Amino acid sequence: MQWAWSLGFLLALGSLGAGKDQKGLRKKGKGGWRDAQADQQEREAFLLEHLQEALELSPFQEPESSPGAPEREGAQGAEEEEEPTGTPPPSLPPTPTPEDAISYVLGRLSGLDSGLHQLHVRLHTLDARVTELSRGLQLLRKEARETREVLEALEEAQKQGQRDRGRLEGCLKxxxxxxxxxxxxxxxxxxxxxxxxxxxxxxxxxxxxxxxxxxxxxxxxxxxxxxxxxxxxxxxxxxxxxxxxxxxxxxxxxxxxxxxxxxPDSPDAPSPQGPGHPALxxxxxxxxxxxxxxxxxxxxxxxxxxxxxxxxxxxxxxxx
The missing domain is CATH 3.10.100.10 (Mannose-Binding Protein A, subunit A)
Structure with a gap:
């Protein structure tokens, strides 16, 4: 049966090719008749070669005759016996359609948009926190500056008090x-x-x-x-x-x-026996x-x- 289907397919291709050649021959003149015959012969050789390959025959081998109906019935019985009686083979998954691909892309884009929105919310929260910390830092710097000024004033007051005390003590003692x-x-x-x-x-x-x-x-x-x-x-x-x-x-x-x-002869001069004195x-x-x-x-x-x-x-x- 397989070689019969192949033969029919090749004959259909040959008829289509012959129709095309006849149209080409009408357009061509008498000088192109020989070329058309050569092309027809090459095409027939090409179809014959492919037919032999499809039937797995040699160039001079003819197909074996069928042994008859009983043999075919026996072969069919053997094929039926060889078929497994188990579960049927699993069906292949359906091929994705363009609509499924578009839905998948839209879903991914929706997820990315949701993620970006969450990032924007977090950035806004962090920005508000940074602003709050900056304001607190400015307040701390202001307080530190005021505290430093107070300490400097206290130190100056302490020094002034020490100076006043020293002057008072100097004049009293x-x-x-x-x-x-x-x-x-x-x-x-x-x-x-x-x-x-x-x-x-x-x-x-x-x-x-x-x-x-x-x-x-x-x-x-x-x-x-x-x-x-x-x-x-x-x-x-x-x-x-x-x-x-x-x-x-x-x-x-x-x-x-x-x-x-x-x-040496002044009254303040020391005697030779007396000890030395810094005044000398x-x-x-x-x-x-x-x-x-x-x-x-x-x-x-x-x-x-x-x-x-x-x-x-x-x-x-x-x-x-």
Whole structure:
């Protein structure tokens, strides 16, 4: 049966090809008759070759004759016996239509749109939260700035109170002389550190402006430190230029009380057997660039130049 169907199919193709050839022959002239016959022969050979392949025959083999109806009936019986008696084969899934594909795409787009909407909602929530946090941060900065200003005001008030207390203490415990008060501090400090301590108390290192203040300060130190002789820092130095002595307020010193060594035959000269005394030192100032700060001797009130890093007592003056 299979070769019969194949033969019929090829004969139909041949008839269609012959019809086309006849139409082509009508259009062609007498000169194209031979070409049309050659094409017809090639087409017939092509159909024959495909017919042989379909029937699985050799070029010179004819199909085997059928053994008869009984054999075919036996074959059909065998085929019926070979068929399985189980469940029928599963049916193939239906082929998706274009409408199904469009519905799938629309569903995915709807899901994406829903996801984007949720993201927009979350972004709006985060933006509101960030705005709230920014506002809170601004308030915290404002409060911190106000707190810092309050602390600075408190520190300044504390310093002012310490200065007022120092001035009051200097005038109550120290020496009142003119419009100034002098107070001795028995604390070993370098000259710059002593000046800072006096400033924190509301004053400055002692700056005797004239001989009267100098003599009153000498009596005060001698009474406070007798019977010893202690050098005490004054607010006088020549750090800016060698030999140019200035007060701590940058005013130039108008008088000097430098120590001078007594002559050997003077009444102040010591006996050969007596112990040495600082008053017998060389004339002052003698330190040049190495000694730029001035200290006053507590026994006679004379000035000595010293290294500014040496640690001595110091005298502060306060406005009265």
């Amino acid at each position: 120290g020496l009142r002389l003119g419009h100034k008060c002098f107070l001795l501090f028995r604390d070993f400090q370098a000259q710059i550190a002593a000046h800072a301590q006096c400033g924190a108390r509301g004053g400055s290192l002692a700056m005797p402006a004239d001989r009267a203040q100098m003599e009153g300060l000498t009596r005060y130190l001698k009474a406070a430190l007798a019977p010893y002789n202690w050098p005490v820092w004054l607010g006088i130095h020549d750090r800016r230029a060698e030999g140019l002595y200035l007060f701590e307020n940058s005013q130039r010193v108008s008088f000097f009380a430098w120590h001078r060594a007594p002559l 030192g060389p004339d002052q100032p003698n330190g040049r660039e190495q000694e730029n700060c001035v200290a006053q001797a507590s026994d006679d009130g004379s000035w000595w130049d010293h290294d500014c890093e040496r640690r001595f007592y110091y005298v502060c003056e306060f406005p009265q």
